[in-house]
Amino acid sequence: MGRCKSFEFLTFEFVSDFDIRISDFKKDMGYFRQNIEKAKAYQPGFQPRQTDVLKLNTNENPYPPSPAVMKVLTEFDAEKLRRYPDPIGNEFRQAAAKLHSLSPDHILCCNGGDGLLTIAFRAFCDRDRPVAYPVPTYSLYPVLANLQNCRAIEVPFDSQFNLPPKLTSTGAGLTIVCNPNAPTATFIDTAELASLAGELEAILLIDEAYVDFAEADCISLVNDFDNVIILRSMSKGYGLAGLRFGYAIASPSLIEGLLKIKDSYNVNALAVALATAAIKDQKYFKENVETIKKQRKKLTGQLRALNFEVPESRTNFLLAKCKNGKAADIYEKLVQRNIYVRYFDLPALSDKLRITVGTGQQNDKLVSALKEIL
Numbered sequence: 214m215g216r217c218k219s220f221e222f223l224t225f226e227f228v229s230d231f232d233i234r235i236s237d238f239k240k241d242m243g244y245f246r247q248n249i250e251k252a253k254a255y256q257p258g259f260q261p262r263q264t265d266v267l268k269l270n271t272n273e274n275p276y277p278p279s280p281a282v283m284k285v286l287t288e289f290d291a292e293k294l295r296r297y298p299d300p301i302g303n304e305f306r307q308a309a310a311k312l313h314s315l316s317p318d319h320i321l322c323c324n325g326g327d328g329l330l331t332i333a334f335r336a337f338c339d340r341d342r343p344v345a346y347p348v349p350t351y352s353l354y355p356v357l358a359n360l361q362n363c364r365a366i367e368v369p370f371d372s373q374f375n376l377p378p379k380l381t382s383t384g385a386g387l388t389i390v391c392n393p394n395a396p397t398a399t400f401i402d403t404a405e406l407a408s409l410a411g412e413l414e415a416i417l418l419i420d421e422a423y424v425d426f427a428e429a430d431c432i433s434l435v436n437d438f439d440n441v442i443i444l445r446s447m448s449k450g451y452g453l454a455g456l457r458f459g460y461a462i463a464s465p466s467l468i469e470g471l472l473k474i475k476d477s478y479n480v481n482a483l484a485v486a487l488a489t490a491a492i493k494d495q496k497y498f499k500e501n502v503e504t505i506k507k508q509r510k511k512l513t514g515q516l517r518a519l520n521f522e523v524p525e526s527r528t529n530f531l532l533a534k535c536k537n538g539k540a541a542d543i544y545e546k547l548v549q550r551n552i553y554v555r556y557f558d559l560p561a562l563s564d565k566l567r568i569t570v571g572t573g574q575q576n577d578k579l580v581s582a583l584k585e586i587l
């Protein structure tokens with residue numbers, strides 16, 4: 214490797230023929246890194262092109278975002294699109310900090326909650342630092358582990374989906390607990406997660422994408438533990454899945470470290486403005502969430518009456534067990550009627566359907582279709 218000084222302040226390195234020959238790249242191994250070659254892409258829920266379908270498969274909010282969001286959208290100044298955005302989305306950070314009674318340096322804006330997960334894997338995982346999480350859970354975690362080339366330690370839940378005690382002794386660099394969990398819709402108490410945070414030496418990320426529909430959350434842990442990161446999403450409770458906005462809540466020193474990893478402009482100007490308008494309108498948010506909780510209760514009763522086993526949900530979806538085990542069959546028959554729910558062909562899930570709670574009308578349509586099918 215030679216060094217060439219060309220300009221006053223600039224040095225650059227040039228590569229000799231010899232350096233090129235010792236590279237271990239072999240074209241017959243494929244262009245992609247080995248872990249990418251063998252990786253499977255994340256399978257998102259089906260997004261049908263037609264609009265005349267009933268879509269209860271990806272846990273979107275059935276109601277539109279706050280009118281305050283639509284107002285900011287229609288009045289948005291094009292000048293703000295010409296310029297680069299604020300790299301850290303301070304406007305949103307301040308609004309979120311106020312809501313959670315923290316300071317803005319506890320908040321990191323992200324391109325969806327998924328954007329935070331990517332940042333966390335890059336920050337805390339590699340060949341020597343595995344990730345650990347209870348299963349079944351969000352199917353994006355193993356995909357990200359594979360991309361990062363780290364081992365994924367999957368610790369099974371028991372049949373009641375209690376926190377597995379073995380999580381404390383995996384030695385992982387990153388432990389993720391999705392709470393409330395998807396796709397089980399179950400919830401683990403804050404006190405239990407506090408004790409897990411205390412026992413773990415490395416990072417505990419609590420994925421609270423669905424917490425807006427639960428009765429408690431883990432934000433208080435951020436003040437008590439310097440190894441806890443909370444993930445929040447604007448996709449579910451705020452009805453902004455198309456906007457791609459989420460955020461992290463953690464100690465300022467963790468946020469500072471994560472800032473080094475994020476893309477320089479990971480949240481765009483329009484997204485910051487609209488997400489800020491949404492989080493400031495807590496009145497609309499709370500009414501929306503209450504409506505969905507009421508519909509959730511009603512739909513749970515209707516499905517139980519149809520002989521599905523439906524545990525109490527702490528999210529905006531239900532995991533319904535078909536007692537005859539024919540979940541795949543019911544799924545197909547719903548598709549024939551243009552109704553989409555989610556079916557996972559996985560050991561603990563193949564007898565169950567995950568159903569997003571829709572509007573009252575949508576849920577009734579689903580229930581009538583199920584009555585016909587069964």
Ligand SMILES: *Cc1c(COP(=O)(O)O)cnc(C)c1O
Nearest residue numbers: 325326327351395422446448459
């Ligand atoms: C929806 C979801 C997220 C984040 O989704 P974004 O749309 O990227 O904000 C994270 N975790 C779980 C379990 C989810 O369901």
